[in-house]
Amino acid sequence: MSDAGEQRVGVVLVSHSAAVAAAVAELATGLAGGGPTAPVAPAGGTEDGGLGTSAELISAAAASVDRGAGVAVLTDLGSAVLTVKALLAEGDELPDRTRLVDAPFVEGAVAAVVTASAGADLETVEAAASEAYSYRKV
Amino acid sequence: MLDAEFFRRWMTTSAASVDREADRLTALDSPIGDADHGTNLHRGFKAVTAALEKETPGTPGAVLTLAGRQLISTVGGASGPLYGTLLRRTGKALGDATEVSPEQLAEALRAGVDAVMTLGGATPGDKTMVDALVPAVDALAESFAAARSAAEEGALATTPLQARKGRASYLGERSIGHQDPGATSSALLIAALAEVADE
Numbered sequence: 621m622s623d624a625g626e627q628r629v630g631v632v633l634v635s636h637s638a639a640v641a642a643a644v645a646e647l648a649t650g651l652a653g654g655g656p657t658a659p660v661a662p663a664g665g666t667e668d669g670g671l672g673t674s675a676e677l678i679s680a681a682a683a684s685v686d687r688g689a690g691v692a693v694l695t696d697l698g699s700a701v702l703t704v705k706a707l708l709a710e711g712d713e714l715p716d717r718t719r720l721v722d723a724p725f726v727e728g729a730v731a732a733v734v735t736a737s738a739g740a741d742l743e744t745v746e747a748a749a750s751e752a753y754s755y756r757k758v
Numbered sequence: 759m760l761d762a763e764f765f766r767r768w769m770t771t772s773a774a775s776v777d778r779e780a781d782r783l784t785a786l787d788s789p790i791g792d793a794d795h796g797t798n799l800h801r802g803f804k805a806v807t808a809a810l811e812k813e814t815p816g817t818p819g820a821v822l823t824l825a826g827r828q829l830i831s832t833v834g835g836a837s838g839p840l841y842g843t844l845l846r847r848t849g850k851a852l853g854d855a856t857e858v859s860p861e862q863l864a865e866a867l868r869a870g871v872d873a874v875m876t877l878g879g880a881t882p883g884d885k886t887m888v889d890a891l892v893p894a895v896d897a898l899a900e901s902f903a904a905a906r907s908a909a910e911e912g913a914l915a916t917t918p919l920q921a922r923k924g925r926a927s928y929l930g931e932r933s934i935g936h937q938d939p940g941a942t943s944s945a946l947l948i949a950a951l952a953e954v955a956d957e
Binding site: 666670671672673674675676698699702703705706707709710 | 792794798827830831834835836837838839840842843846873877878924925
């Protein structure tokens with residue numbers, strides 16, 4: 621439905637690097653096509669601009685893309701994964717129906733944003749992102 | 759019995775210890791990690807101290823959950839969610855009691871360590887903080903001093919291990935011969951607990 625823009629699944633991209641998170645968000649949004657795209661927010665690096673993970677940036681990014689249809693969170697590695705898991709375990713730090721998606725960061729982000737922009741629900745977005753693991757390159 | 763003030767002092771003593779040892783923790787993290795463990799934990803425990811000065815949680819559980827929340831927010835590395843989960847889960851297990859026995863603390867800390875293992879996927883022998891925490895919790899049934907010794911021995915015993923979790927695991931066999939920074943900081947926290955219990 622073309623008028624379902626209000627209810628698209630949101631996508632949060634968590635990387636140790638602010639530049640990586642922002643660039644992958646730009647790439648995924650760019651590849652999602654010309655129409656209205658799903659809300660995407662990068663949460664990269666620490667609050668002071670260094671390499672690392674910020675719980676505050678993640679919470680703010682998730683809140684900013686929440687349209688009530690769920691939020692898919694993709695991460696790079698290490699503390700990014702652990703911080704999202706810890707926030708989910710807290711119960712009240714992230715919007716309802718926020719999910720850590722098990723997916724490769726770049727390919728998964730593209731799959732998630734493309735499907736979310738097409739109006740898919742959270743389960744479909746998650747499945748599309750995870751499926752990116754199976755795209756062999758050789 | 760251990761009251762909120764005991765737990766507040768455990769946290770501030772831990773913060774002072776991390777402050778003193780930050781350079782050593784970062785040095786341990788240089789050959790096998792990304793050389794930020796001391797800096798990260800120092801930032802986290804500074805926030806813990808500040809939060810405990812601003813708010814005065816009235817129960818042991820509330821002290822630990824507040825401290826854990828600060829660590830998750832401010833550390834910036836994997837040790838943040840791991841230590842944050844350790845303290846929060848321990849705090850939640852202590853519930854709303856205004857005083858707890860050492861036995862209740864040991865039981866709650868066991869729940870906290872279990873949560874850390876679930877979150878990080880590490881088990882004893884993987885060259886992580888778990889290698890100090892598990893023996894410490896086991897020994898806590900005996901005494902605080904026994905827990906301190908067990909944690910220190912556990913941290914030292916990580917040196918010959920090959921890392922199987924975290925960034926150090928990428929180094930494979932080259933991680934052998936270095937003491938794990940996370941196990942070392944875990945031993946500091948347990949030593950701080952024993953120090954406060956001695957007072």
